[in-house]
Amino acid sequence: MISPFLETMRDWIEVFMRRSMHNFITYAKEKNLSMSQINALFHIHRKNSCSVSEISDHLGITNAASSQMVDRLVQQKIIIRTEDPNDRRNKIIQLTDHGHEVVIETMHARQRWLSDLESLLNEKEKEQVITTLKMLTEKAKQLHDPCEPNC
């Protein structure tokens, strides 16, 4: 037996993911970015700056692999890699301005279909959606992070 709540959420996720992912993937391909790369970029964006091994933890790959990925993203001028003055073993990885643009645009690509959805709703329905999703977002933020502290 599955709860009515979960059942509703599952249906919602299915239509929702299919639409969001389609734009997302299309845009990523245009920009020649792999899922791993996007995933890393989003992580850096969220943390503002991070280390090589943090990327390894987040993606579940070896340090060697992240180091190589970082190489390629640096070459593409999407991120910059500097030395941590406090511990010179660490590298500090951050998005460039261009990198920020890429992340933001990727997010927007994911959300492009939402204005079409909005146009199907009347004012009362919109209000209802706003109230409910705000509540749900708040609750979701209270959950433990999907993989903390470093991942």
Next chain:
Amino acid sequence: MISPFLETMRDWIEVFMRRSMHNFITYAKEKNLSMSQINALFHIHRKNSCSVSEISDHLGITNAASSQMVDRLVQQKIIIRTEDPNDRRNKIIQLTDHGHEVVIETMHARQRWLSDLESLLNEKEKEQVITTLKMLTEKAKQLHDPCEPNC
């Protein structure tokens, strides 16, 4: 200026996608499946059966690439490829039983955090979510398909 509706949806998508994608990607990696492969499998699942060129259209890649991908998925016994008796140029691609399991489990992986979310809600809130999301899912289904007819 962005509407309050879109703003709420964006916030929601951000927390929501991050959690759903994390489980999703982790599971895919465990099963040694790439995003392209998952994408193709979901398409076959949704359509029940499809052709090689339909996969090309859906993923935005060449027929040569899909053909090779189909090869590998057939080898892994996740899909089967048979000849269309009505037009022997076509191949009919379908999920095996094992392939169905993989798709279903991947979907479930994506939804694993939802029971945690449910436990943070009281009965009234759950009701509210169910009503709103059912409405929203219905509306979303009315939208033109992200890429029809073949993709």
Next chain:
DNA sequence: GTTTATATTTAAGCGCGCTTAACTATTAAG
């Protein structure tokens, strides 16, 4: 029945994403 269009496959080739193993540089611990 020959030509043309459609659906798929094969082969060669490139770059990415990953691994393991070996190495360098820096910091922490005894």
Next chain:
DNA sequence: CTTAATAGTTAAGCGCGCTTAAATATAAAC
């Protein structure tokens, strides 16, 4: 101060995901 731990890089190697170009097989059109 030597030893051990930590952070990152480099090199070799494998398979995937993609491409273009050429080939094969079937069906449709004239």
